[in-house]
Amino acid sequence: MSTPLYQLKAEFFKTLGHPARIRVLELLSEREHAVAEMLPEVGIEPAHLSQQLAVLRRANLVKTRKEGSTVYYSLISPQVAELLRVARTILSGVLAGQAELLADLQAAQRPAKPPS
Amino acid sequence: MSTPLYQLKAEFFKTLGHPARIRVLELLSEREHAVAEMLPEVGIEPAHLSQQLAVLRRANLVKTRKEGSTVYYSLISPQVAELLRVARTILSGVLAGQAELLADLQAAQRPAKPPS
DNA sequence: TCAGCAATTGCCAATATTAGCAATTGCTGA
DNA sequence: TCAGCAATTGCTAATATTGGCAATTGCTGA
Numbered sequence: 589m590s591t592p593l594y595q596l597k598a599e600f601f602k603t604l605g606h607p608a609r610i611r612v613l614e615l616l617s618e619r620e621h622a623v624a625e626m627l628p629e630v631g632i633e634p635a636h637l638s639q640q641l642a643v644l645r646r647a648n649l650v651k652t653r654k655e656g657s658t659v660y661y662s663l664i665s666p667q668v669a670e671l672l673r674v675a676r677t678i679l680s681g682v683l684a685g686q687a688e689l690l691a692d693l694q695a696a697q698r699p700a701k702p703p704s
Numbered sequence: 705m706s707t708p709l710y711q712l713k714a715e716f717f718k719t720l721g722h723p724a725r726i727r728v729l730e731l732l733s734e735r736e737h738a739v740a741e742m743l744p745e746v747g748i749e750p751a752h753l754s755q756q757l758a759v760l761r762r763a764n765l766v767k768t769r770k771e772g773s774t775v776y777y778s779l780i781s782p783q784v785a786e787l788l789r790v791a792r793t794i795l796s797g798v799l800a801g802q803a804e805l806l807a808d809l810q811a812a813q814r815p816a817k818p819p820s
Numbered sequence: 821t822c823a824g825c826a827a828t829t830g831c832c833a834a835t836a837t838t839a840g841c842a843a844t845t846g847c848t849g850a
Numbered sequence: 851t852c853a854g855c856a857a858t859t860g861c862t863a864a865t866a867t868t869g870g871c872a873a874t875t876g877c878t879g880a
Contacts, residue, residue, distance in 0.1 A: 839864085
């Protein structure tokens, strides 16, 4: 193994680490989409979307199908949808934790009640 | 919502996008670890590990427990372990796909046998 | 009290990522 | 054939991440 496994994992997550790419993967979790179809959803200029799609292609996460001059993208592995689902669960936990913290901070401005 | 959800998700994945941080999360998926204990596993200098741990702390993915002068880290959400598991599955699919591609490329040098 | 270790922080240069703009490719319909 | 649209590529400046080194904090045992 030339590259250690955790290096590959890190690169994998790095390719997910961009708002436009996440947005695209979410759209593709539902069904395949043409580039033009994704454009308004992602809200970035065409050239930039192409670049981000290229990143996903290079990472082997999506595949393309050409029909005339429009290109349809879809997920290679449907498990990506599951990954996003798990991530959402974790994230809502994290955000809930932060909300709690926020509440504590706000409470601390009044006659302090110590954390449980 | 000041920051759109997919922005938060991207940031979440971005914090996973570093070999040392992945390594740490894998270790913590098993059980809590002291910093000194992780050092040889991760194989980077102490100051750098601290920095990466700080990234994980800021992202609310890990928590610390102090005992004397040693600091123990653990996962806040055990679901992170599941996330890493799903990621591994996807990754092995991706790598298998690449291996196939490689095999095809090699086969293409001999009297070509078309893809199934 | 202070020497010594664990862990962290701050600062900075090297490196990688992102996003904007112009130019190009490939297909389609007039 | 060529005008026009979909998508992509190349180049570049702005921005963010990284990793190395020195200095600091906090605890413990002599």
